[in-house]
Amino acid sequence: MDGMVEENGTTNTTNVTDVLSSPGSSSGATPQHQVVTSIVQLTLPAQAPSAQVQSVIQPNQQSVIQTASNIQSVQLPKGNVILVSKPNSVIHTTTHGTLQTLQIKPEPNSIISAQGQSGSDDSGSDDESPKRKYREMLTRRPSYRKILNDLGGAEIADNRMGTKPGPENEVSLTSPLSFAPVIPAGALQTEGGLHTLAVSGTTGGGAIVQYATGQDGQFYVPGPILEDQTRKRELRLMKNREAARECRRKKKEYIKCLENRVAVLENQNKALIEELKSLKELYCQQKTE
DNA sequence: CGAAAGTGTCGTCACATACT
DNA sequence: AGTATGTGACGACACTTTCG
Numbered sequence: 553m554d555g556m557v558e559e560n561g562t563t564n565t566t567n568v569t570d571v572l573s574s575p576g577s578s579s580g581a582t583p584q585h586q587v588v589t590s591i592v593q594l595t596l597p598a599q600a601p602s603a604q605v606q607s608v609i610q611p612n613q614q615s616v617i618q619t620a621s622n623i624q625s626v627q628l629p630k631g632n633v634i635l636v637s638k639p640n641s642v643i644h645t646t647t648h649g650t651l652q653t654l655q656i657k658p659e660p661n662s663i664i665s666a667q668g669q670s671g672s673d674d675s676g677s678d679d680e681s682p683k684r685k686y687r688e689m690l691t692r693r694p695s696y697r698k699i700l701n702d703l704g705g706a707e708i709a710d711n712r713m714g715t716k717p718g719p720e721n722e723v724s725l726t727s728p729l730s731f732a733p734v735i736p737a738g739a740l741q742t743e744g745g746l747h748t749l750a751v752s753g754t755t756g757g758g759a760i761v762q763y764a765t766g767q768d769g770q771f772y773v774p775g776p777i778l779e780d781q782t783r784k785r786e787l788r789l790m791k792n793r794e795a796a797r798e799c800r801r802k803k804k805e806y807i808k809c810l811e812n813r814v815a816v817l818e819n820q821n822k823a824l825i826e827e828l829k830s831l832k833e834l835y836c837q838q839k840t841e
Numbered sequence: 842c843g844a845a846a847g848t849g850t851c852g853t854c855a856c857a858t859a860c861t
Numbered sequence: 862a863g864t865a866t867g868t869g870a871c872g873a874c875a876c877t878t879t880c881g
Contacts, residue, residue: 791866793852799868800850 788865789853792854795867796852803868
């Protein structure tokens with residue numbers, strides 16, 4: 553990704569026509585690009601059935617498409633559409649030597665479906681109810697996984713780091729219990745001779761433990777119940793540990809993508825400013841002649 | 842050089858949401 | 862309703878940087 557930013561540092565607008573073309577261009581072999589208010593039309597020449605572009609694409613957001621060879625960037629304002637004249641065309645994006653495929657579907661209403669290398673959860677099961685989709689849009693910020701997929705970073709997201717169980721953190725609850733003398737008020741419930749106790753941890757957490765009391769008043773924890781609770785808790789902690797790692801990794805990736813996006817947009821801005829400057833100079837030159 | 846401050850990482854908990 | 866999952870928040874710890 554970092555490499556991508558550096559590559560994008562130079563924008564050369566002279567080779568625009570090498571990759572992007574409009575359907576109305578006179579020659580199929582020398583394509584051109586056309587940006588119409590909110591629609592970018594692409595036509596791939598017959599000789600070039602696929603063209604490589606780099607992209608920072610997010611649905612419903614201003615997006616950027618750039619060629620792998622720094623040739624051209626096309627900015628898509630929010631809510632825009634890419635039209636490709638050839639149905640079933642494919643746009644490959646390159647990031648760090650890996651490919652992401654954007655499949656252009658022939659249906660008029662389906663614009664682009666992105667398919668990362670992982671090919672995981674993007675199977676396009678559109679049986680989601682509109683109600684659910686609406687609610688999702690309104691209430692839940694997209695997960696990093698989703699955002700990354702949208703950004704084309706799915707191939708990175710699946711590149712998991714090695715996971716180690718971290719035995720030093722696997723606190724065993726099978727050790728002798730010593731909570732009985734410090735039972736807080738209201739934390740004890742009894743049902744059928746079996747008591748449920750809420751135990752507070754040292755770091756603000758807690759656990760629910762069940763135990764029974766014998767005839768001598770001593771309490772004991774039924775073995776199978778304790779084992780089951782311990783096992784469940786350890787399993788939950790382990791899963792959560794993994795989930796936290798994954799979440800942090802995705803968050804980092806997400807931030808990296810955002811930083812790359814900023815870099816790309818800054819470069820574009822710089823190029824546009826330069827272009828404007830030279831056009832102004834040209835205009836002043838012609839005016840004085 | 843040692844203490845304090847800053848930074849990064851990790852495990853855990855709590856909670857919201859998704860799923861079954 | 863119960864369970865699974867994702868993620869923000871928190872505290873602990875290790876490491877680095879800064880300052881006197």
